[in-house]
Amino acid sequence: MKIELREHKVPKKTHWGTFEKSLGQYYAYIENSENGLMTQCGHVAPVVGPTATFMPLSGFPQELCQEYATECSKLLGKPVAAGEAPPSLDKIAEMIADQTKVEPEAESEDEE
Amino acid sequence: MALIGDTGNGATCTFATSSLSLAITKIQIGERTLDMLDVSTLATSGDQETIASDLKKTQEVTVTAIYVGTATLPVLGAAAEAMTITFPLFTGTTTAANLAGTAQFNSEKLPDLENGVIMLYQFKWKYNGDTGPTYTKAT
Numbered sequence: 001m002k003i004e005l006r007e008h009k010v011p012k013k014t015h016w017g018t019f020e021k022s023l024g025q026y027y028a029y030i031e032n033s034e035n036g037l038m039t040q041c042g043h044v045a046p047v048v049g050p051t052a053t054f055m056p057l058s059g060f061p062q063e064l065c066q067e068y069a070t071e072c073s074k075l076l077g078k079p080v081a082a083g084e085a086p087p088s089l090d091k092i093a094e095m096i097a098d099q100t101k102v103e104p105e106a107e108s109e110d111e112e
Numbered sequence: 113m114a115l116i117g118d119t120g121n122g123a124t125c126t127f128a129t130s131s132l133s134l135a136i137t138k139i140q141i142g143e144r145t146l147d148m149l150d151v152s153t154l155a156t157s158g159d160q161e162t163i164a165s166d167l168k169k170t171q172e173v174t175v176t177a178i179y180v181g182t183a184t185l186p187v188l189g190a191a192a193e194a195m196t197i198t199f200p201l202f203t204g205t206t207t208a209a210n211l212a213g214t215a216q217f218n219s220e221k222l223p224d225l226e227n228g229v230i231m232l233y234q235f236k237w238k239y240n241g242d243t244g245p246t247y248t249k250a251t
Contacts, residue, residue, distance in 0.1 A: 006195075009248035010212065021243050023212055025128045032206075039206045043196060055126040057208070077132055083133070087229040103224035 001064075002031035003071045004038050007047060022047065028054060030068065044072055044080060053078060055083045117190075122200030127173060130186060131195035135178040137232065139197060141211065142171035144245070170213070170239035173197065179223045179231035186217040186235045195237055205250040213244025 012021040025045035029038040041082040042056040052068040056062075065082035072080040123139055148162040148170070173195070196212040215237040223231035240243040 007195075007210065010244045010248070012243070020140070023128070023214070023243055024198075025126075025194050025196070029206070035161065039208050040198075040208055041203060042124075043126045043198075045126075053131070056124075058122050058124045080242065090173065098138075 001066055001071055003040075003068060003075065004043055004074060005072065005107040008043070019053055024048065028056075028072070041068070044076075049078075052080045053083050054080055055068070082101075117201060118200060123194075124198040126196045126198065127193055128195070129174040129191070131184055131185060133183060134175070135180065136175055137178060138174075140174040140176075141171060141197065142234065144171040145169045159163050167241075170241050170245055172216075172218070172236055172238045174219075174234055174236045176232055176234050179233045186237075188217050188219065188220055190217060192216050193244060194243070195239070199250070202250060207251045209248060209250040211245055211247050213239040214242045214248060215239045215245075 005028060007008050008023045008025050008027050009020040010023060024047050025043050026047060027040055028044050029035070029043040030041045032039040040057065041060050042054060044052050044054050046052060052072070053074055054065060056065055056068075069080045069082040120139070123136075125134070125139060146167075146244060147165040149165050150160055151163050152161045192214045193216075194212060195215040196210055199209040201208040217235060218235045219234075219236035221234040223233045225231065
């Protein structure tokens with residue numbers, strides 16, 4: 001897996017000119033297996049600190065996250081965790097089913 | 113002319129410090145505005161004459177997500193952190209457009225509880241102007 005990290009900087013305009021200021025995070029890139037281009041796949045943050053977290057873009061395969069985080073660790077020389085994924089479709093469907101279930105009516109004890 | 117335009121499917125919110133894992137359904141990006149100051153004089157006629165003010169007012173962002181009881185919620189007023197909205201990555205681009213800057217969470221709305229209705233909750237953040245907010249186009 002070929003990866004690349006580029007620091008995310010934004011311009012800061014001052015009375016003395018425009019300078020670049022870091023947001024304290026990296027753009028995360030991975031080699032696109034189809035075209036060979038380094039394509040953004042998320043962010044890694046923070047830049048400063050003993051550890052960092054890889055935060056994937058929506059739709060990035062959850063199965064690749066841990067491997068990507070491991071490669072980032074090698075590159076940065078510090079532990080990088082794979083961010084927790086949002087609940088999967090299966091889990092969301094299960095939650096929705098649970099939230100919207102209708103309890104069967106209890107049989108009446110009073111009989112005419 | 114080739115058709116253009118796309119939906120918001122594939123957009124992402126990331127937070128540099130908070131460990132949030134959210135099933136987001138909508139990201140509403142507020143307006144960033146710059147006041148116009150009236151510099152009309154007694155000699156002005158026709159239209160009011162205006163100049164731009166010095167400082168822009170940063171936007172507030174509202175995120176709506178499917179409520180998950182075990183999820184960590186944002187902490188209102190916690191230390192500012194970089195909050196990034198990454199737009200969908202379009203075919204032919206390698207870096208998606210994004211809006212990024214330091215911000216703080218300033219609002220939280222837990223879900224309404226009702227039969228037959230999915231529980232959704234909302235939270236908001238406001239960019240604090242320390243770094244950004246800056247929009248960067250896709251490349």
